[in-house]
Amino acid sequence: MLRLLSKPQFKRTIATMVDLVEQSKKLAAYKAVDENLKPSDKYIGIGSGSTVVYVAERIGQLKRPELVCVPTGFQSKDLIISNGLTLGSIDQYCDLDVAFDGADEIDSQLNLIKGGGACLFQEKLVASCSKKFVVVADYRKKSPEKLGYGWKKGVPIEVVPSAYPKLLREFVSLKGKPTLRSGLPGKAGPIVTDNGNFILDVDFGEIPVEKVESLNSTIKALCGVVETGFFVNMTSKVYIGEENGEVLKIDSCSKL
Numbered sequence: 001m002l003r004l005l006s007k008p009q010f011k012r013t014i015a016t017m018v019d020l021v022e023q024s025k026k027l028a029a030y031k032a033v034d035e036n037l038k039p040s041d042k043y044i045g046i047g048s049g050s051t052v053v054y055v056a057e058r059i060g061q062l063k064r065p066e067l068v069c070v071p072t073g074f075q076s077k078d079l080i081i082s083n084g085l086t087l088g089s090i091d092q093y094c095d096l097d098v099a100f101d102g103a104d105e106i107d108s109q110l111n112l113i114k115g116g117g118a119c120l121f122q123e124k125l126v127a128s129c130s131k132k133f134v135v136v137a138d139y140r141k142k143s144p145e146k147l148g149y150g151w152k153k154g155v156p157i158e159v160v161p162s163a164y165p166k167l168l169r170e171f172v173s174l175k176g177k178p179t180l181r182s183g184l185p186g187k188a189g190p191i192v193t194d195n196g197n198f199i200l201d202v203d204f205g206e207i208p209v210e211k212v213e214s215l216n217s218t219i220k221a222l223c224g225v226v227e228t229g230f231f232v233n234m235t236s237k238v239y240i241g242e243e244n245g246e247v248l249k250i251d252s253c254s255k256l
């Protein structure tokens with residue numbers, strides 16, 4: 001029988017759910033750092049988002065002043081500095097030992113959708129400069145069969161501002177539903193990325209694992225596209241914090 005929760009009960013339930021998600025992010029991030037940051041590593045990529053906050057926190061606790069951390073955007077730079085880590089930039093250090101980052105969705109081949117925080121270009125640059133790309137996420141991000149199953153906001157695509165009207169048309173021809181990401185409520189008009197570009201969120205519905213790579217290539221070939229939020233064949237390992245407090249570790253041999 002359906003029982004309605006009182007307002008305080010509802011608030012407590014939401015608070016418990018939020019705690020559970022935060023806890024799972026932290027457990028995944030700590031384990032990923034502990035298992036992947038080797039004593040010989042020196043150059044580290046630090047991604048963006050709320051899960052990577054715990055990656056930076058953990059690395060900060062290790063007190064390794066020799067580490068140089070390369071950010072994927074403004075938030076990430078701030079995280080590096082506030083955790084007492086040494087900041088580098090990708091144009092100084094383009095040969096990284098390992099990069100840690102979050103994801104918006106993960107399929108069974110470890111393809112990702114990223115860019116929920118509008119940092120996808122620099123995230124992909126840093127990931128592609130890293131020997132190992134380690135993803136940290138909570139249990140809500142798993143969509144083994146189809147990207148777009150859990151993540152309903154569309155695939156983030158960073159575009160050159162002057163090209164966006166032409167790209168809106170082209171995404172419709174590709175059977176997508178594009179939306180120019182708005183800066184509201186903080187800013188009237190579109191979001192402007194750390195690279196001075198716009199973000200189009202394009203809803204392609206649910207995308208089967210075997211179609212991700214070709215869709216990504218088609219989008220990349222359009223004039224005006226800077227980068228897509230699909231990360232294909234890039235992920236070395238994924239650490240997922242589960243609801244029960246365990247951390248699921250997946251690599252290319254043990255797919256999701």
Ligand SMILES: O=C(CO)[C@H](O)[C@H](O)COP(=O)(O)O
Pocket residue numbers: 047048049050051052101102103104113114115116117118119120123
């Ligand atoms: O791609 C990203 C930002 O552009 C983030 O890594 C992604 O949105 C995941 O963020 P969170 O850890 O907060 O869920």
